[in-house]
Amino acid sequence: LGAMARLARSAPEPSSSWGNRNGGTSKSSATTTTNVVYANLVVQGGEEEGQADGRRSALWRHLASARSPFRRATYAMLSDLCQGGPSLLHGGDDMPRVDSSSIAASLSASIPTTVSREHDPGNVPKMLDFVLSYVASFRRVAATGPDQGAAAGNGTGSAVWDVESGGIDGTKLASALSKLFRKGCHGSPAIGWSPIVLPLVACLPRSDGTARNTLQRKILAALWEGRDATGGGANEAAVVTAVVETATFLLLRRTGGSSSGDDGDDISATVASSEDEAKDISQYLFRGLEYYLTKSDETRRDASSSSTVEELCAALCRDLQRIDAASTVGGEQRVDCILYSVRDWFWADEEGSLRRVVLDTVGDGENNGLAVTRLGGLVRVANASADDNANGTRSS
Secondary structure (H helix, E strand, O other): OHHHHHHHHHOOOOOOOOOOOOOOOOOOHHHHHHHHHHHHHHOOOOOOOOOOOHHHOOOOHHHHOOOHHHHHHHHHHHHHHHHHOOHHHHOOOOOOOOOHHHHHHHHHHHHHHHHHHOOOOOOHHHHHHHHHHHHHHHHHHHHHOOOHHHHHHHOOOHHHHOHHHOOOOHHHHHHHHHHHHHOHHHHOOHHHHHHHHHHHHHHOOOEOOOOEOHHHHHHHHHHHHHHHHHOOHHHHHHHHHHHHHHHHHHHHOEOOOOOOOOOHHHHHHHHHHHHHHHHHHHHHHHHHHHHHHHOHHHHOOOHHHHHHHHHHHHHHHHHHHHHHHHHOOOOOOOOOEHHHHHHHHHHOOOOOOHHHHHHHHHOOOOOOHHHHHHHHHHHHHHHHHHHHHHHHHHHO
């Protein structure tokens, strides 16, 4: 498995000038040889050429292995393959013996099950990295693959969620990820996997067919619930940081969907629920702030924990400044995100708003000195960041 991973890194798939199955020739015999080698790794023969069964691939047969090191090595190898040879998984004009529809459908169908079955803490980061790499490989092939002309029509790589075309079932994957996060990734250090949360959530379908951001909100809830299972300290702070960053991303993400309009109908149908949706997502940002003001001192047990808390502080400052800019009339106000529907409520002294959360947390200050100190530190960091940005603007 390690050798296969090195092959994917050192010998990326050949260029798109591969020739074709209808009598064309490749640019060189070396290219043809590389194609054959890759194809033989992906599929291990069917009874007839072109009829190989993707489920028998040497490359991912160990995803279901009972041996943890085998699964870990398979995750790492497939991540490299998704980057170095994505067309092997999605089809190419001159990849002999590769039934791309069978390969993609087989591997895609195994993704949610793979996430659900992985209980080894040491395997979780590589497993999540593989899932993200596989999702991204759809977009990579759409942009650069030999079928670029046809794939470019959905330039976002949205086929990744089209089960009938060999994509992943987004609802099943979100359920598997939610279960994993709710259990704190089975004790895997969150510092290792929390940075993967935001890009994974960003890739999920924007609608489950009934409401927008349902899958994303489900994962946010699971992350927040599962933070207690991470063992506290730096790991808990890392999860809270991921929650804050993901919530901010969802609040500010453009609601117009992709250029191809894949999400247009869903978004139009659910636009009336934008306010409730935005308020629900905002609560996770507020909970992250409340955690920093009241509990973050408990994590400062060592240098690593202290650094993680500082990262949380930086994330809160950065994201609140972005939200402020997106809410300000005449500034960088954004009308194409769900934050727009609650921009006044977010900063007002109303039930559930940011100001109310801060006031309720700090109180009169006499019995909550830690929260006052943390709030002061947050303001200082925010002001310093604003000064740096202003100086940078004047310099430029």
